[in-house]
Amino acid sequence: MNIEKIINTIKNYDTIIIHRHVRPDPDAYGSQAGLKELIVETFPHKNVKIVGEADPSLEFLAKMEEIDDELYQEALVIVCDTANAARICDQRYNLGKKLIKIDHHPNVDEYGDLMWVDTTSSSTSEMIYDLYLYGKNDGWKLNDEAARLLYAGIVGDTGRFLFPSTSKKTFQHAAELVTYNFDRSSLYDGIYNIQDNIARMRGYILQNFKLLPSGMSTIKLTKDIMEKFNVNPTDTGQLVGVLGDIEGIKAWVFFIEETDLIRVRLRSKGPVINEIAAKYDGGGHPMAAGASVKSWEETENVIKDLQEACLAYDE
Ligand code: AMP
Helix, strand or coil, X not given: CHHHHHHHHHHHCCEEEEECECCCCHHHHXXXXXXXXXXXXXXXXXXEEECCCCCHHHCCCCCCCCCCHHHHCCCEEEEECCCCHHHECCHHHHHCCEEEEEECCCCCCCCCCEEEECCCCCCHHHHHXXXXXXXXXXXXXXXXXXXXXXXHHHHHHCCCCCCCCCCHHHHHHHHHHCCCCXXXXXXXXXXXXXXXXXXXXHHHHHHHCEECCCCEEEEXXXXXXXXXXXXXXXXXXXXXXXXXXXXXXXXXXXXXXCCCCEEXXXXXXXXXXXXXXXXXXXXXXXXXXXXXXXXXXXXXXXXXXXXXXXXXXXX
């Protein structure tokens, strides 16, 4: 079983470098830094580093580390929460001696010497807790900081235990994690507090979205609109879920104008949308996916595909 092989491989390496995906979210940071804490707590002599471009909005979770290329020479590299190699943050991931992928997204891009992919898991953080449970009888130890990080990842990727990916196991893990000593209120503040400009942009979206009879909705966020609200493209991660509570909505898409491309963020409450994302060289989960297109003309094709998926969807 790969989980056992992963445990044994971790035991065998003194230097371990952990990566995650670009444009990180709480599960990317939580699984990456939570895994580090788990390893360091269990094997204090190991040199474990977490790398990737820092995201200021997630620094309340963990601080990324700067490392030289040489450190990779004898290192085990573990990539958390990243379906395809192109989205791994810090492309030095392949300089190590051995590469492990741990992820809960559909396994579209099989990379690494060892892979553990579980699409039934709500989050990669949930999987890291599985890893801990597996190693527990063998002396693996989880500390309060690891619990805080893994709990953050689970909360983030389940939309506070709301999404259908939330299973009995998710709740069981969460129930165990909250027995550790960390401040849940400040963790929620870190994840969910929004700045006033984001709140106003949310208002704009709620005032301007159009819901078609098919149950599809679209929002176009041009550079001009984002400038008006002083919001940047990365901030839109905090906005894309806002349409989920609208009665009758089945699936929606946000188009976000960036410097040389238009980012496509798809969300659904039923129709499968990662297949649409894949058509545009993107990917993701059946209910939350993303891609990029080159022009506003091309966004019309995405809208057409989403409209068809909504019309074809039988509740
Ligand atoms: P986002 O809208 O960025 O929160 O992404 C939603 C989901 O789709 C996440 O699981 C991402 O990993 C995935 N995703 C977003 N953009 C891409 C892309 N260009 N290629 C592959 N997966 C993506």
